[in-house]
Amino acid sequence: MRGMRWTSPLVTVAALAGLFALPAHAITTVSAHGDAGQEGTAPSVPAAAEAAPPAAATYVGSDTCTTCHDTVETQLASTPHGSATFGKLAPHGCEACHGPGSVHADDPDTVATQPRVDKMPPEVVSATCQSCHSGRAQFFWQGSKHEKRGLTCTTCHTVHSPKSDDAQLQRETVAEQCATCHQQVRAETWKSSHHPIREGKITCTDCHNPHGTQSEQMVKADTVNDLCYSCHTEKRGPFLWEHAPVRESCMNCHTPHGSNHAKLQKVAVPYLCQQCHANTRHPGTLYDDRNLPIAESGLPVPSTPSNRLIERGCVNCHAAVHGSNHPSSPYLAH
Numbered sequence: 001m002r003g004m005r006w007t008s009p010l011v012t013v014a015a016l017a018g019l020f021a022l023p024a025h026a027i028t029t030v031s032a033h034g035d036a037g038q039e040g041t042a043p044s045v046p047a048a049a050e051a052a053p054p055a056a057a058t059y060v061g062s063d064t065c066t067t068c069h070d071t072v073e074t075q076l077a078s079t080p081h082g083s084a085t086f087g088k089l090a091p092h093g094c095e096a097c098h099g100p101g102s103v104h105a106d107d108p109d110t111v112a113t114q115p116r117v118d119k120m121p122p123e124v125v126s127a128t129c130q131s132c133h134s135g136r137a138q139f140f141w142q143g144s145k146h147e148k149r150g151l152t153c154t155t156c157h158t159v160h161s162p163k164s165d166d167a168q169l170q171r172e173t174v175a176e177q178c179a180t181c182h183q184q185v186r187a188e189t190w191k192s193s194h195h196p197i198r199e200g201k202i203t204c205t206d207c208h209n210p211h212g213t214q215s216e217q218m219v220k221a222d223t224v225n226d227l228c229y230s231c232h233t234e235k236r237g238p239f240l241w242e243h244a245p246v247r248e249s250c251m252n253c254h255t256p257h258g259s260n261h262a263k264l265q266k267v268a269v270p271y272l273c274q275q276c277h278a279n280t281r282h283p284g285t286l287y288d289d290r291n292l293p294i295a296e297s298g299l300p301v302p303s304t305p306s307n308r309l310i311e312r313g314c315v316n317c318h319a320a321v322h323g324s325n326h327p328s329s330p331y332l333a334h
């Protein structure tokens with residue numbers, strides 16, 4: 001099935017054939033999208049070599065398109081799709097993405113035959129773009145959460161009117177682009193402790209590949225821990241005294257985007273620790289007011305609260321909570 005990810009240009013041609021009524025001789029591959037014409041607006045042909053359509057569109061070449069769409073040409077020239085590299089990969093120019101346009105060029109006012117990419121089904125757009133962009137960062141697009149949920153390349157990218165400095169996005173920054181849908185994550189970045197995303201020091205794509213990954217949650221590393229180590233290298237160890245939950249997953253205690261507890265903690269210390277260290281005696285002691293020194297007023301005495309509750313709580317003493325290399329620190333003190 002891996003081979004399926006390498007969408008060949010021929011699949012794209014066949015895909016477009018369904019939509020834009022390619023001549024049969026141009027079709028050399030039968031495609032999964034061959035019947036997409038049902039959803040399209042142009043008369044459709046089966047994606048097989050037999051039936052030649054009555055009004056088949058043919059390629060007219062970019063020069064014909066730009067006689068009418070000259071501003072598009074000027075604008076495109078300043079983007080990667082106006083480059084010589086693109087020209088070499090795409091002898092059909094405009095029509096590499098828009099499909100063969102003779103029917104439209106002959107009769108431009110008929111709305112139904114205008115070769116609008118934004119009216120194509122998402123899988124046809126993806127296949128078109130992936131005829132060139134199927135390797136590198138886009139390798140795992142097929143089967144990714146975004147692909148499965150009906151997004152396509154042009155959900156985030158625009159070919160003709162990019163707002164970002166890089167990567168032809170529809171919004172100025174990556175974080176804004178993602179926030180068009182992920183409002184919840186955006187809200188988390190406004191909590192008191194947060195990764196410096198809105199300060200512009202890191203962004204969503206430092207940690208995620210929105211085109212899909214082999215790992216869970218589109219994280220750009222084999223595991224969450226490997227991702228965290230890539231910036232927080234000192235947490236990798238090795239440690240003489242390991243703390244088991246750290247090795248298992250940083251997410252046992254932290255949340256990635258933002259938290260109202262210090263240092264991106266999911267829950268505040270001591271409760272964070274006591275989720276696991278729930279045994280009686282020292283670590284599991286409940287810190288309700290019966291365990292706090294009580295003044296005659298009936299209120300806890302502010303000057304002498306438990307040293308496990310103030311400041312960094314358990315971490316006052318167990319400062320090496322991520323692991324320790326001190327020979328005499330099995331209890332992760334330093």
Ligand code: HEC
Nearest residue numbers: 060064065068094095098101104105108109114115116117
């Ligand atoms: C004879 C002039 C002419 C030629 C040649 C021509 N177009 Fe058009 N095109 C038009 C007109 C007129 C419209 C509809 C009005 C408009 O631009 O808003 C249009 C509309 C379009 C649209 C839809 C615009 C939208 O607002 O969504 C696309 C896409 C398009 N053309 C692409 C092409 C491509 C690709 C080619 C070459 C294969 C081409 N055109 C050739 C005149 C032309």
Ligand code: HEC
Nearest residue numbers: 080085086089090096128129131132153154157166167168
């Ligand atoms: C015929 C081949 C081809 C097709 C089809 C194609 N591209 Fe590209 N694309 C290129 C080339 C070549 C570059 C420049 C790559 C480079 O310089 O490394 C490029 C660059 C890009 C970039 C990077 C821009 C940047 O600033 O780094 C984006 C994003 C992109 N394409 C999106 C798309 C989308 C979306 C589609 C489908 C609507 C698409 N491409 C279809 C060939 C193609």
Ligand code: HEC
Nearest residue numbers: 126129130133137138141151152153155156167174205210
């Ligand atoms: C959910 C939004 C989203 C979707 C959907 C999406 N992209 Fe992207 N793409 C991005 C972002 C954000 C970047 C910038 C990556 C970075 O900053 O590292 C990017 C970068 C790129 C680049 C340039 C650099 C690179 O990583 O190679 C290309 C080419 C590209 N995308 C092509 C595509 C294609 C083709 C598709 C459809 C198969 C697609 N994208 C779908 C958001 C998206």
Ligand code: HEC
Nearest residue numbers: 065069072073081093094097117118154157158159160161
């Ligand atoms: C790399 C793929 C690609 C190439 C090459 C391309 N287009 Fe487009 N075109 C698109 C997409 C995708 C859209 C939808 C709007 C967007 O994403 O910018 C579009 C939209 C348009 C529109 C609608 C109006 C607009 O600006 O949004 C016109 C007209 C158009 N293209 C004409 C052309 C012409 C003429 C050429 C050749 C000079 C061309 N396109 C080359 C992908 C492409």
Ligand code: HEC
Nearest residue numbers: 145149151155177178180181182204205208210216217218
């Ligand atoms: C058009 C809406 C849309 C945009 C824009 C968008 N996403 Fe998503 N994203 C989704 C949907 C829908 C899901 C699936 C949610 C679910 O199933 O709960 C998703 C899921 C995810 C997931 C979880 C993946 C998993 O495997 O569970 C991550 C991570 C993600 N998106 C990151 C990003 C990033 C980073 C960007 C910006 C580059 C982005 N998204 C832009 C709609 C979007």
Ligand code: HEC
Nearest residue numbers: 175178182185186195197202203204207217219224251256
């Ligand atoms: C420091 C790294 C990092 C940054 C930056 C980051 N994420 Fe995440 N994100 C993660 C990790 C790790 C997970 C998986 C959490 C888990 O396994 O519980 C995740 C999970 C997600 C999820 C799925 C679960 C959820 O929380 O909804 C979405 C959606 C998501 N991120 C979107 C984004 C967006 C959008 C941005 C930019 C605003 C972003 N992320 C920035 C590391 C990061």
Ligand code: HEC
Nearest residue numbers: 193194196201202206227228230231250254256262263264
């Ligand atoms: C792309 C680099 C990068 C990655 C990957 C990364 N971080 Fe960070 N992290 C940062 C930066 C930058 C800061 C802010 C440091 C500063 O302000 O001094 C930070 C701060 C933190 C903080 C302290 C927050 C605070 O309020 O002071 C914690 C906790 C943290 N990261 C945990 C994680 C975890 C867990 C992961 C893995 C999901 C992770 N980081 C992945 C760059 C990264």
Ligand code: HEC
Nearest residue numbers: 225228229232235245246249250252253263269312315321
């Ligand atoms: C057992 C719970 C726990 C786990 C698991 C955990 N942390 Fe922490 N982390 C904490 C606590 C508690 C603090 C606050 C320490 C303090 O107050 O000094 C913290 C603070 C941090 C900080 C900011 C202060 C500093 O020490 O640099 C970073 C960065 C960090 N953790 C990264 C990680 C990474 C990366 C992982 C996974 C390898 C991880 N943490 C796993 C509990 C944990």
Ligand code: HEC
Nearest residue numbers: 243244245252269272273275276314315318321330331332
């Ligand atoms: C997700 C569960 C989990 C969380 C949360 C957690 N721990 Fe642990 N901790 C463990 C496990 C498992 C061990 C190893 C116990 C063993 O080897 O018997 C351990 C070991 C320890 C040890 C070494 C003592 C020993 O018996 O080896 C100390 C000290 C410790 N934890 C303190 C903390 C502190 C402080 C926090 C809060 C910042 C915390 N732990 C949060 C699971 C957790």
Ligand code: HEC
Nearest residue numbers: 270273274277281282283284307308313314316317318331
């Ligand atoms: C005043 C310093 C101090 C504070 C605060 C503190 N500890 Fe300890 N902790 C110690 C010392 C010292 C030991 C070693 C005890 C021994 O030698 O028996 C220890 C041992 C432990 C152990 C291993 C032995 C056992 O009883 O299982 C765990 C787990 C532990 N602490 C967790 C916690 C947690 C959870 C908190 C916060 C609720 C906490 N500690 C707060 C000093 C402290």
